[in-house]
């Protein structure tokens with residue numbers, strides 16, 4: 001009879017063989033192979049990790065999740081990294097943490113009616129947690145080219161109720177974080193970064209996600225590394241960690257790891273709220289929480305991806321640079337991406353804005369017919385989305401650029417599954433589009 005370890009090794013060897021026979025990529029055929037805007041890039045390592053964790057059958061966040069949290073905290077150089085089940089959950093958790101009444105931190109918790117400044121061009125779940133927590137979004141316009149907020153506009157927009165900034169780094173392009181951090185400090189504002197698109201990007205040599213008190217990450221397949229569904233929060237303000245973890249884990253007061261009891265050493269000796277003395281600490285709730293945890297299987301995949309993250313980011317940068325160089329001659333027709341001199345993006349996609357209004361639909365048709373997938377910059381001007389019309393908010397100035405981005409901007413893929421040949425084909429097809437126009 002084979003030992004447990006021998007059986008496991010046999011299964012994992014079969015998984016490797018399965019990967020090679022089923023998942024290895026077919027060769028690229030221009031005009032025939034679809035160039036997707038994103039995709040999972042993985043090999044047998046992710047599959048064997050996943051199977052390994054499923055054989056352990058821990059299921060809930062366990063040894064793999066703890067290792068991944070430690071790995072990501074190290075990657076960011078943050079005080080902690082807390083895994084959750086999506087980037088949207090990470091944003092929810094960050095905002096809910098700032099609103100928790102027992103929050104301890106350098107600034108007071110947010111109260112209903114307080115404003116959080118955020119750009120109008122955004123992803124929906126960057127905004128919804130703000131609304132769900134009774135806060136008022138304060139919208140500013142975005143720049144065409146960087147697709148980010150302009151710090152001068154942010155400063156001008158601040159009002160007496162503005163207490164926080166929620167700053168996304170759109171499509172992996174870092175905002176001017178020197179200016180943003182400075183104005184947040186001078187105005188006593190909480191700073192949250194939505195770093196979901198920007199894992200690995202830097203500003204002035206420092207990783208995006210390390211500037212805010214908290215910063216979110218997404219591990220959805222389109223992002224710099226994936227575990228299917230998944231996300232997390234880099235914690236740079238240690239005082240808020242306890243509340244953040246409590247909110248992730250049902251709002252409980254207890255901080256035991258799954259499967260553990262009595263970490264506090266006085267499980268049956270707490271006096272809290274109006275509960276009887278000695279009420280089991282496992283069932284004492286000090287926050288209005290959620291369950292946003294991941295499974296250990298997701299974390300197992302994430303561990304394999306984290307090892308490859310630097311090479312993934314390098315490949316994205318290389319593809320982005322090649323595309324930019326190839327499209328430079330079209331600058332009179334397209335607004336090409338603009339990057340702050342101190343920023344080094346971890347590109348999520350390659351955005352471009354057609355200078356001639358109304359031409360985007362034709363360009364999209366042309367590219368899709370050539371088997372090149374396109375995407376828009378998420379919700380465009382989010383205030384024009386059906387679900388967001390009439391929301392309580394304050395708008396600073398005009399949102400003319402946001403409307404322009406909504407109408408004229410698109411992006412194509414540059415993820416690590418895209419080769420030089422594919423980039424060159426996309427460049428050639430875009431040149432062909434403008435040739436006779």
Ligand SMILES: Cc1ncc(COP(=O)(O)O)c(C=O)c1O
Nearest residue numbers: 086087088123168196218219220
């Ligand atoms: C800027 C931004 N924030 C948040 C999210 C949400 O992440 P998830 O899809 O993991 O919920 C996304 C998703 O792409 C995003 O682009």
